[in-house]
Amino acid sequence: MLRVVIADDAVLLREGLVRLLTENGHDVVAAVGDGPGLVEAIVAHRPDVSIVDVRMPPSHTDEGLRAAVRARQLVPGTPVLVLSQYVEVSYADDLLADRSGSVGYLLKDRVADVAEFLDAVARVAAGGAVFDPEVVAQLFVRRRRDEPLRELTPREREVLGLMAEGRSNTAIARQLVVSDGAVEKHVRNIFAKLRLAPDDEQHRRVLAVLTYLRG
């Protein structure tokens, strides 16, 4: 069971999220509708994870994102999963700027796949980094002239992409229908080709990959 703070100004969606999380055995300790409310709730409740919509009052721009960054300054490392109708790399940059884990950035649509969404919430709460495939795709495009990236085999690129989304080796193996060992081998090759220091800790590894992709 996770203690969750939800911040979304759309009442329908907020209630929907509360219902979804409660039905799946989580405890929603606060549901707020604006940026300052989110910061307050995180400071007051110290939740296991916060689920935040990017666009909120009062500014109706990237208020949620800025509130999340502010909250993470006040409560370092507090896990935040940001949802948005749009994914843009520059928003992801903000979340990754402090180089600690426990962040996620997903397209709002992903809520439609309940199991997948709950898994993402759990991964962020456990200190992981979860990024939408669209963000990862944009990151790849941004680095397309990158020499080391071109050296990767198509399979390795696939693995790198899934890793950047924040998936574990086991999850990657399941998705690609290969053995865990095969994935581990790919990961080692990728790290060697990108000249990244090998790291056994999965979360740190994800961050290393994301940092690399951000350039």
Next chain:
Amino acid sequence: MVDPMRQLVRQLGRDTAYVLAGFPLAIVSFVVLVTGFALGMGLLITVIGFPVLAVTLLTARALADLQRIQLPAILHDARVRPVYAETPPGAGFWRRVSNPIRQGQSWLDLVHGVLSLIPATIAFSLVVTWWAGALGGTLFFAYDWALPHPPDNYELHELLGLADTATNRILFNTAIGLFFLLTLPLVVRGSALMKAYLARGLLNGVAALRGRIVDLEQQRAAAMSAEATALRRLERDIHDGPQQRLVLLAMELSRAQQQVDTDPAAARETLAGALTQTRETLGELRALSRGIAPPILTDRGLPSALAALAGRCTVPVDLAVDQAMPRLDPAIEHTAYFVVAESLANVAKHSRASGCWLTVAVADGLLGVVVVDDGVGGAALAKGHGLAGLADRVRANGGTFTVTSPHGGPTEIRAELPC
């Protein structure tokens, strides 16, 4: 970069020529036009006055045109010529005679032809005086020996108490000459401008105003056409996309409702399909609203929004955008964004390019956007083409839009917007 000294001398030459030539011209036009006008008015009682007036006004027009040709060199602006209504073909004698008389600009030409004598005289006197002072003073040392200096001849320096020696004379006159020489460009420029401003006001003022109105009318038409096109496209996109999908979705859900009792397995399958439909609808809506007002542009400004656009383009884009660009007027930012968005969409769809270069910069109150690709070329501003809509949009914001795309490439799309 032109040498400022050379530019000063060149302008001095032009101004001097303009003023010196302008004086005899002003006398001629004064004499001719006053005579013609007086004669014409006097003869009005007999109908002969009308053709005399018409000829006088046409002469004034010719003299005015002569002025207009000279103005750009003095005022550094574009050449303007008012539109004179032409006589309809096959018009009778009296219609032809009345044509110049009925036009306001003809009378302004006449007024200028008469009045211009005043500034022309003043300007001419000043310019001749200053040139004479400058040349006579600074070159005094060269001809002092040729002047007689009888003792009862009191010159200016002697009146000021200086002894009448050659050195004193030369020093004194050279000083005066230098004063004239140094102030010469200023005085000549001022004289030329005085003449030119009167000419511009009377001869081109109305025409310039009318030109501006035509520009604004075109801008307004472009804005309305761009807006109408955008709205029509939006309506079609909503109709073809999300609306259809939602109808289908409702249908599928109602089917699932029926199936629940009779065939739960089929119901599950239908629901799964409905879920996919929903996701795709969301995707389409997102693309649509991004097309209307991209949130990242509002939130993060042009450089970030352009980087995101470049990131989504299927052809590799080389991005050169001034990251420290200040926030501009929202309308200008939007227009620039859509120029890039539409251009990149064109590159991806039609150009078969392997690379694309995007440059965006602000300088001298202009925002410049250049998109170049190494594709097959042949892009056109044809009606109904996406690029034509862009041209309208840019023009609506007072900017310019050009597409250079020979067959075989490369294609260059260039937009400049005032900001």
